[in-house]
Every structure is written in structure tokens, then in C-alpha cells.
Amino acid sequence: MLSDGQREVLRATSWFNSMPERLQKAFIDVVKLVSVDGGMKLYNKGDKGNGFHCVLSGKIKVSNINRNGKQVVLGFLSTGTWFGEISMFDGLGRTHDTHAEENSMLAFVSRSDFHRIMAKHPEAYEYFTQLLCQRLRTTLNFIDSTASLSLKQQLVKRLILISSNLGQRESNGSLPAVTASQEALAMMINSSRQSVNRLLKELERDGLIQNAYRHISLLDVEALKIFCEWE
DSSP, X not given: OOOHHHHHHHHTXXXXXXXXXXXXXXXXXXXXXXXXXXXXXXXXXXXXOXXXXXXXXXXXXXXXXXXXXXXXXXXXXXXXXXXXXXXXXXXOBOSSEEEESSSEXXXXXXHHHHHHHHHHOGGGHHHHHHHHHHHHHHHHHHHHHHHHOOXXXXXXXXXXXXXXXXXXXXXXXXXXXXXXXXXXXXXXXXXXXXXXXXXXXXXXXXTSEEEETTEEEESOHXXXXXXXXXX
């Protein structure tokens, strides 16, 4: 049974909150709670998708292993982020490795419940299309970052994406922030911790961020977006 606070987390993302109340209730009614200890694997790339999740608390790491056997961190998913829905539509395996970065509580909707609800409420496809399009835009942002931006611009774009839960979190008036180590940020942009430390100091001197241990506050998101050529 979900608590009132957990229900509010599910409703905190724009695509889910845009659904009519009856559709929200249909999904909330079938949610199962999944507790994942820090460091525990949720699933590997290629695993069969048995459902999709939302982070209720904690943090989930999304990564892949490159051809040299090195882990490439693609991002961290924090409270309010939905993930794993792609496999519900194409029936293929998971697209990434997923682990709990810290003790986490997840909401889980099974594949069978998902398809049963979609069959009963086909109008829900419109809202999942919004989520999938959002995911595509995020992917294209990653591609643009790798192809044409400087290392500093890539770092800024990652900070913006992470602070907004990959575009799923709406602004609530508080300063957007990123909770991640410099080592993790370096893995995301294929750089070194020393380089990330230097770039963060430059951004702090420019008055764009406030940098503390494992916590980076974005002080001027609009200026950061201009700098990294955000679209």
C-alpha cells in the first residue's frame, strides 16, 4: 500500500500528472513496492523487461560496459523518475544496466498490469507517447553533447539533465541541484575527476553554480542553458 507521500511522488512528474485522475488511479492501484539495497543490481542490459519503475526514494545508477570493459555511467535517477517503460512497448530487452546507488524504494508496475490497463484505457497511450518523446529528446541531447560540445559544455548539459531528472521533474521554485561525486560526473563525460574538479571551480567562479561535497546547486539555469547550447 502506497503512503500519501509516495502517491504524491508518482504525481510529481508532468507526464503522469497530466493524465486524468481515473488513469492515474488505475496505475497507482496496481503499484507494488520494491526495496533495493545500495549496490544491488536491479537488472542488466538485455534482461527481459518484466515491468517499469518510478523512484520513490534513493538513487538509481544507469550504466553500460564499453568494449574495453569499463563502466560508462549514463546518469543517476532520483526521486520522481520513471524508467524501464521502453521494454513495455517493443518487447525487447533492457537497454542499460541498472543498479541502486544507495538504498532505494521503487514503485513497480508489472508488464501484465501495464498491458491490461492499456487495453482497458487506450487513451493512456497519448501520455506514454509524451514520456517516450521526452526520452528521445534526452537521448538526442546526449548525442549532441558528445558530437559537438566542449568538455565544459558537456558537463553543464549533464548537470541540467540530472537536476531535472532527465526532464521529468517540473520546477518547484527551489534551486535545482545535483547530488553526485566528481568521479561519477567524470565517468558520464568520459573525463577525469581532476578535469571535472577544475571545470566545476570555473563555473563556481562565474557564479553559475555552488559546489559542495557531492552537492552542486545550479544558481542560474538559464545562463547555463545558453552556455551549453541547450535546445
